[in-house]
Amino acid sequence: MRLPYGFTFLFLWCITAAGCSADSGATDDGVYEFKTASRDGIGKVYMGREISHVMGHLGAGWLERPERERLERTDLLIDRLPLRPDHHVADIGAGTGYFTFPVAARVPDGQVYAVDIQPEMLAMLSDRSRSLSVDNVTAVLGSETAPNLSPGSIDVAFIVDAYHEFSHPREMGLALADALRPGGKLILIEYRAEDRSVPIKALHKMSEAQVRREMEAIGLTWIVTEDYLPQQHVLVFAKPDKS
Numbered sequence: 475m476r477l478p479y480g481f482t483f484l485f486l487w488c489i490t491a492a493g494c495s496a497d498s499g500a501t502d503d504g505v506y507e508f509k510t511a512s513r514d515g516i517g518k519v520y521m522g523r524e525i526s527h528v529m530g531h532l533g534a535g536w537l538e539r540p541e542r543e544r545l546e547r548t549d550l551l552i553d554r555l556p557l558r559p560d561h562h563v564a565d566i567g568a569g570t571g572y573f574t575f576p577v578a579a580r581v582p583d584g585q586v587y588a589v590d591i592q593p594e595m596l597a598m599l600s601d602r603s604r605s606l607s608v609d610n611v612t613a614v615l616g617s618e619t620a621p622n623l624s625p626g627s628i629d630v631a632f633i634v635d636a637y638h639e640f641s642h643p644r645e646m647g648l649a650l651a652d653a654l655r656p657g658g659k660l661i662l663i664e665y666r667a668e669d670r671s672v673p674i675k676a677l678h679k680m681s682e683a684q685v686r687r688e689m690e691a692i693g694l695t696w697i698v699t700e701d702y703l704p705q706q707h708v709l710v711f712a713k714p715d716k717s
């Protein structure tokens with residue numbers, strides 16, 4: 475459904491397989507363990523890590539807090555993402571679009587797919603897109619198990635402060651790998667669990683070793699971990715070229 479101002483708001487339900495990565499709703503429950511939920515978690519454990527609650531859309535103001543750029547150097551992250559002007563980029567767990575729009579400015583001949591599972595977040599993102607008259611952002615309603623992106627269509631996917639709350643991280647990881655073109659990159663930005671001075675709840679942080687374990691388990695190749703941000707790791711993975 476095309477909306478005015480050149481903004482495309484896609485509700486991709488994958489009615490047909492054409493153009494969408496598979497999202498049969500099938501889950502890989504055998505890889506998870508279950509326990510009594512801790513205060514910030516859902517009681518579901520993946521590779522030793524309890525998954526956190528999803529941040530609800532009522533927390534949108536926190537994502538847009540004015541001090542965020544200064545404290546987290548989000549400007550540096552946006553500048554350093556490895557992008558070309560024609561890249562097709564996916565912002566997974568895009569929320570209000572805090573990163574979507576500055577990244578869209580970096581790919582004027584490309585496209586940014588802003589994926590989230592909360593329609594309320596996507597509605598805020600759409601409002602912003604209209605007010606900015608941006609024509610290279612597409613909002614995509616994902617599911618808990620898949621981002622609903624076309625196979626092999628994405629050059630760079632990035633996930634800021636969201637992967638730790640994916641209720642089905644293995645399924646999401648596999649579906650994301652499917653959406654990447656061979657050689658495409660998946661970049662995870664997570665608060666550093668190794669650093670006790672980072673003022674974020676434990677389940678909202680991840681260690682470098684844990685992220686690597688989870689990504690390597692789905693067949694992605696670790697390229698580099700960059701620690702130029704004050705509070706977060708930036709971990710870069712690649713989908714192997716066809717062997």
Ligand SMILES: C[S@@+](CC[C@H](N)C(=O)[O-])C[C@H]1O[C@@H](n2cnc3c(N)ncnc32)[C@H](O)[C@@H]1O
Nearest residue numbers: 529537567568569572590591592618634636640
């Ligand atoms: C803490 S917010 C971060 C938003 C944004 N990346 C930012 O840094 O401003 C996490 C977002 O991830 C979304 N999310 C949670 N599980 C998801 C999934 N399986 N697929 C896509 N988005 C998901 C939530 O709805 C929420 O908007």
